[in-house]
Amino acid sequence: MPLPRANTISRTFAALSDPTRLTILARLAKQGDMTVQDIARPFAMSLPAVSQHLKVLEQAGLISRGRNGQQRPCRLRPERLAAAQAWLDNTRHAWEARLDRLENFLAAKKDTRQ
Amino acid sequence: MPLPRANTISRTFAALSDPTRLTILARLAKQGDMTVQDIARPFAMSLPAVSQHLKVLEQAGLISRGRNGQQRPCRLRPERLAAAQAWLDNTRHAWEARLDRLENFLAAKKDTRQ
DNA sequence: CCCATATTTAAGTGATGACTTAAATATAGG
DNA sequence: CCTATATTTAAGTCATCACTTAAATATGGG
Structure with a gap:
């Protein structure tokens, strides 16, 4: 499985970049399937606005x-x-791996000096 | 540690919603610290554009x-x-946990029926 | 077929985002 | 101080986004 390209994954993050949509996803995760009305109920916005958010998520x-x-x-x-x-x-792991290599390198350097 | 609110976390996702910024982060993770010029080199955009992306990330x-x-x-x-x-x-875990509870419920129902 | 309910589409608006070029700022080093 | 290099700020443009209200569509049930 190849790593998704930045372009593909950024689309996902874009869909996640709105608090309303995050809240919707969290509620779907905890409470299971919901109708548009159910989803819209707690929000202070019109039904079409929620419908548009759902379109983005879909x-x-x-x-x-x-x-x-x-x-x-x-x-x-x-x-x-x-x-x-x-x-x-992946990104975080690459970062940690780099730090580890750096540490090893510094430790080795110290060894040879002594 | 309280869960971050949707509003806070959506800011992070917003910063991650651009392919240029994702690429920048991936390179910083793999290659370590970089200057603005280094970061900008592979991109087909002006230096100020990259600088603005860095501002968003910061x-x-x-x-x-x-x-x-x-x-x-x-x-x-x-x-x-x-x-x-x-x-x-968290979100994915909540989803899985719901499915598990549902499965258990259905299994129990089946048991009592027999 | 008619009507109520659920949801979407259309069209418009104001805010934000991703760029651009030109100009400003910061620092190093003669 | 002067100049080159690195980076940021300013200002403008075009596209996209998150809404709104009004109108359209879909479905179920008398």
Whole structure:
């Protein structure tokens, strides 16, 4: 599995860059599938605004939507969250590995000097 | 340590929502501290554009900057990356835990029916 | 078919973002 | 002090974003 390119992963982060959308995702994770009305209820914004947020999340692959009568239940899709996590993990790991190599190098230098 | 609010963490994600900035962070992680010129070299954009990206990263707490003569070396700060990871981890974990509870519930239901 | 409910689309607005070029600032070193 | 190098600030432009209200669409049930 190749590492996703910066361009792909930045799309995911863009979808995560709004507090309303983060709250929506967190609620879907904790409470399971929800209708648009349920999702919108706690927010101080119009229904279309929430619907637009859901569209962003869907296009980013962070949620999927079904059909249940007139309702379009939303479900969290964890795959892209995992991909974002993987990028962060890689980056942080590269940073730690560099520090370790640097430490080893300095320790070795000190050894030869003595 | 309280969970960061959606508002705080969304700022971090916003800083991560640009491919140029992701690339910068990845290079800082792998190659260590770099000057603005070094950072800018591979990009097809002006130096001020890169400088502005660095400002965004610094204000998001994702990098810090020193002073070395005329140069302002940039260094990755992994803390906010870790915080972002933690949010993703929590959300994904909540999702998994819900699925598990649901599975248990269904299994129990099946048991009592038999 | 008609009506209520759920959701989306359209169209417009104000704010923010990612650039640009030109000009300003900071520092090192003769 | 003067000049070269490194970096930032200023100011403007064009695109995108997060909303709004009004209108459209979809579905279920008399």
